[in-house]
Amino acid sequence: MKYLIMCEGPNELEVIRILLENDMLLISENELLGLTPYHARQIATAGQVKAELNIYPGEVTVLRIGDTQSEKLRIPQEYTDKIVDVKKYCTKPELEMLLIIAEGLTSEYEKVKSSMKPKTFAKQHIRCGRKKYDNSTAFYRDYFGENPKMLAESIREYRRRNGSHKNDEGYLAELLK
Amino acid sequence: MKLLRVKTSHFKNCRDDFTIDFVAQSKKTAEDKEYELQEIADSLYVFNTAAFIGKNASGKTTAIELLDCCYSILGDFRLEGKKYSYENITLEMIFYHENYIYRYRTVLHEDSALGNKAIFSNQTLERKKYAKTSIKNIYEDDQFKPVSGIGILPEDTSIVFFVLKKKETRAVYFDSNGEGTDTYQLLFKAMKSYSISGEYLTNIIKIFDETIRGLECIDDHNYRLIYQDKEQVLSDKELIYLLSSGTTKGLLLYILVVASLQNGFDLLIDEVENHFHKTLVENMISLYKDKTVNRKNATLIFTTHYCEVLDLFNRQDNIWISKSDGQVYLSNMYKDYNVRPELLKSRQFYNNAFQTSVNYDELMNLKRKLKKVQES
Numbered sequence: 001m002k003y004l005i006m007c008e009g010p011n012e013l014e015v016i017r018i019l020l021e022n023d024m025l026l027i028s029e030n031e032l033l034g035l036t037p038y039h040a041r042q043i044a045t046a047g048q049v050k051a052e053l054n055i056y057p058g059e060v061t062v063l064r065i066g067d068t069q070s071e072k073l074r075i076p077q078e079y080t081d082k083i084v085d086v087k088k089y090c091t092k093p094e095l096e097m098l099l100i101i102a103e104g105l106t107s108e109y110e111k112v113k114s115s116m117k118p119k120t121f122a123k124q125h126i127r128c129g130r131k132k133y134d135n136s137t138a139f140y141r142d143y144f145g146e147n148p149k150m151l152a153e154s155i156r157e158y159r160r161r162n163g164s165h166k167n168d169e170g171y172l173a174e175l176l177k
Numbered sequence: 178m179k180l181l182r183v184k185t186s187h188f189k190n191c192r193d194d195f196t197i198d199f200v201a202q203s204k205k206t207a208e209d210k211e212y213e214l215q216e217i218a219d220s221l222y223v224f225n226t227a228a229f230i231g232k233n234a235s236g237k238t239t240a241i242e243l244l245d246c247c248y249s250i251l252g253d254f255r256l257e258g259k260k261y262s263y264e265n266i267t268l269e270m271i272f273y274h275e276n277y278i279y280r281y282r283t284v285l286h287e288d289s290a291l292g293n294k295a296i297f298s299n300q301t302l303e304r305k306k307y308a309k310t311s312i313k314n315i316y317e318d319d320q321f322k323p324v325s326g327i328g329i330l331p332e333d334t335s336i337v338f339f340v341l342k343k344k345e346t347r348a349v350y351f352d353s354n355g356e357g358t359d360t361y362q363l364l365f366k367a368m369k370s371y372s373i374s375g376e377y378l379t380n381i382i383k384i385f386d387e388t389i390r391g392l393e394c395i396d397d398h399n400y401r402l403i404y405q406d407k408e409q410v411l412s413d414k415e416l417i418y419l420l421s422s423g424t425t426k427g428l429l430l431y432i433l434v435v436a437s438l439q440n441g442f443d444l445l446i447d448e449v450e451n452h453f454h455k456t457l458v459e460n461m462i463s464l465y466k467d468k469t470v471n472r473k474n475a476t477l478i479f480t481t482h483y484c485e486v487l488d489l490f491n492r493q494d495n496i497w498i499s500k501s502d503g504q505v506y507l508s509n510m511y512k513d514y515n516v517r518p519e520l521l522k523s524r525q526f527y528n529n530a531f532q533t534s535v536n537y538d539e540l541m542n543l544k545r546k547l548k549k550v551q552e553s
Contacts, residue, residue, distance in 0.1 A: 010207050036469060039211045045519070047489040048212040051463040054489075055456050 001059050001084075003027050004049065005037035006073075008066030011095055013039040014140040015151065015172075016065060022148040025175050033060055044076050053079055061085040065172070067094050089170045091158060096122040099133065099143065101154040106161065152176055178341060179217045179474070180443075181278070182316060183247050184269040189239045189261050192506045197240065199223045199476075200315065202494040203511045212466040213492050215474040217273055220309045224495040225465045228487060229480040229507070230526070231498055232533055236505030237480035240497065241350070241445050244478060248348035248443065254330075254338040256285065256295035263287045263295035271316060274340060277304045280321050281337055288332075296332040302340065346371075348443035348478075349433050353451050355426050358398075358413035364429045365394040371436035381431040384457070385424045392428075426452045434461055434477075441473025450483040462489055484526035493518065498531045 005027075007013040016037045019025045029035050033052050040046035043053070053060065060083050064073060069090055075083050091097050096118035100109050109121050119135060126133040128143045144151040159173040181200050186193040201214055201222040214222040229237045242261065247270050249256050256263065266285040271278060280303045285295040303321040311320075327339050356363055368378065375391065382389045391403040400416050402409045417425050430452055437444040449458050458481075464470050465477040480499075481487075487496055494511035508531070510516060516525055526533055 010211060013211070034463065034467070036467060039208055041208075045491065046208065046212075047491045048463055048466050051459045051466075051489045054459050055463070 001061065002033040002056055003031055004033040004053070004060050004062045004083075006040045006043075006046075006049065006062060006064050007037060008039075008041055008064070008069065009095070010039050010137045011135070011140050012065045013037060014137045015095070015098070015144070018141070018144050018148050018151060019176070024148060024152050024177055026177055027063075027175065037065075041071065042074055043079065044074065050076075053082060058082075059084045061087065063175070064088045066090060068092050069169075087170055088168055089172050089175060090165060091155075091172060092162065092165070092169075094118040096126075096133075097158055098151065098154040099126050101157045101161070102143075102150050178251060178272055178274040178347065179223055180244075180247055180251065180270060180272045180347075181223065182269075182271045183243060185243060186267045187265045188243055188246070188268075190501075190504055191236070191239060191243070192504045195243070195506065197244065197497070197507065198509075199227065199495075201492070202509075203492060206491075209491055211468070213490070213495070215471075215476070217474060218276065218307050218309075220312055221273065221307065221315075223474075224476055224492075225471060226462055226490065227476060227478045227495040227497075228490065229478075229497045229499055230482070230484060230487065230531075230533065231500060232535065233482075235501045235533075236499040236507075238353070238447050239505050240499055240507060241447050241478065241480050244443075245348065245350040245445055248350075248445075250335050251337060251341065252347035252442075253344055254335045254341070255333055256335075257333075258293050259295075266295075273307065276307055278307050278315060278321075279304045279324070279337075279340060281335075283335065294333045297335050298332075300336045302327060302336050304340075346440065346442045348445055349437065350445040351430055351433060351447065353448040355422060356429075357422070358417050360425045360429050361394070361400060361413050361416060362397055364432055367429070367432050367436055371440055373432060373435055373439070377435050378428070378432065381428055381435075384431070385427055386420070423452065427457070434464065437475045437477075438464060438471050439473070441475050443476040443478060446477070446479040449479040449481050449486070455483070455485070458483070458486055459489060462486070484523040487522040487526075490522065493522075496522070498533060500532070 005016060007016055020029055020037065033056055038046065038049050040049045043049050062073065062083055064086065067090060069088050073086055094117060099122050100106055100118055103126055105125055112121065122133045128139060131139065133139055155172045155176060159171040165171060182196065182198045184194055184196045185191060188195060201224065205214060205222055213225055215225055216222055229240045231237050246256060246259065251272065263285040264287045268283050268285065270281045283297045283300045286298055288294065288296045302324045304324050305320040305322065324340060327336050330336060330338060379391045382392055388404055389402065390405055393401040395401055395410065398413050400411055402411055402416065411419065433444055461477060465475060490496060493516060494509060496510040497507045498510065499505060499507055514531065516530065
């Protein structure tokens with residue numbers, strides 16, 4: 001059995017890559033389909049995911065990583081036997097919550113959350129060195145790459161502060177060692 | 178250095194201005210940037226994989242031979258030993274190299290005095306600084322200025338030498354004919370040239386035959402095949418009989434895949450399905466799309482009849498359909514057809530959306546004849 005990690009966006013993928021590189025996930029690279037996590041929303045439109053599914057002869061569990069993930073994962077007919085389970089792991093409402101937590105700005109954000117998305121708040125308040133948050137993958141690498149423990153701690157803190165996920169929505173913290 | 182576009186006339190039986198353009202044309206999604214494309218300069222994207230598909234005798238091999246011709250000139254500054262006539266071929270190559278876009282033009286001729294070599298005439302070499310803002314007009318004439326410092330070279334040597342300077346493999350062409358028993362010599366030569374360790378060969382052999390532990394070269398025609406519990410010294414003729422010609426081709430091709438990925442040169446494969454199981458073709462494609470493996474911007478370019486493989490392509494602008502009406506021409510799936518991206522490409526081929534179907538009536542004519550023979 002292999003795990004297919006499908007990240008909704010490139011920033012989620014970067015976060016997972018940082019955790020994998022630092023051996024912080026319960027799953028190792030060797031247990032991943034094609035030895036890597038993917039940026040893919042749907043299987044049908046992800047050629048690279050299809051190639052790796054075609055190559056691997058065994059069963060696969062899909063782990064979807066994203067924010068709210070309201071879009072249902074459609075499994076193409078040719079993979080319905082191969083894909084035995086699909087699990088969702090969310091950081092709601094947006095991945096930037098991890099940056100806000102890491103900066104200790106959660107209570108500041110709480111005051112404006114009804115009118116401002118985490119992404120906008122992060123762009124206004126969060127910097128890495130002299131660089132402002134710009135929604136880029138490079139920013140996540142610069143910010144958490146040197147300090148993966150801070151990333152793991154933010155993920156755990158997110159779960160402590162957000163106990164209201166629906167039943168089918170897991171927490172990224174569940175994937176941490 | 179990366180080839181962006183080639184335009185030719187009088188190349189084999191191609192139509193005039195036969196063009197292959199490797200710069201990404203259609204919308205680039207974040208997923209495409211991760212898997213389908215390589216950013217060779219700020220916002221300048223070319224493909225990780227590209228394919229030519231078409232009926233038999235439609236000109237797929239011609240297209241890939243044209244690319245091999247370009248890469249030979251860009252890598253060796255010469256063109257020799259090819260199976261086609263060089264006479265009067267006009268070439269325009271546009272390539273990116275160290276922040277500049279270069280435009281090289283020449284007319285080739287044959288000179289029997291030089292053996293099977295091309296001579297370069299009417300050469301011009303111009304360049305312009307690459308600018309992200311003018312990416313839409315990357316090929317347009319304005320701003321191209323002649324490269325200075327072009328000296329005199331022998332007529333069988335191209336002036337691209339003055340820019341690229343060092344001979345370097347820009348691409349390797351793996352044709353569909355195979356090299357028979359010479360394959361093993363080529364394989365070990367490639368391993369030496371590209372500094373590929375024996376561990377890779379052992380790993381690759383095991384993909385094809387799990388009982389084999391290694392293959393060593395004794396001399397040009399004799400090899401040691403190592404199993405878990407025994408060793409055999411075999412001549413190349415004995416070895417190809419034992420391993421099969423398919424496995425032998427596969428070993429060389431996979432070694433070239435390793436060399437291409439490690440050194441960042443392109444790999445051209447004619448009729449990829451001729452050599453391998455579909456899974457191995459899919460594996461090769463996935464290696465070129467994975468940036469943790471393909472770190473040096475190598476591109477896999479292949480011809481195929483195998484339209485299912487194209488379902489692994491997320492884009493359409495890196496797929497060309499070759500056709501022939503006496504002369505060979507190419508259509509680009511993105512530019513020349515209006516295919517909804519969510520539709521399976523293979524299904525479109527079977528529905529004859531690109532006029533590539535095998536002639537059904539002629540197939541049935543053959544079947545009718547066979548039935549008649551049986552009846553009589």
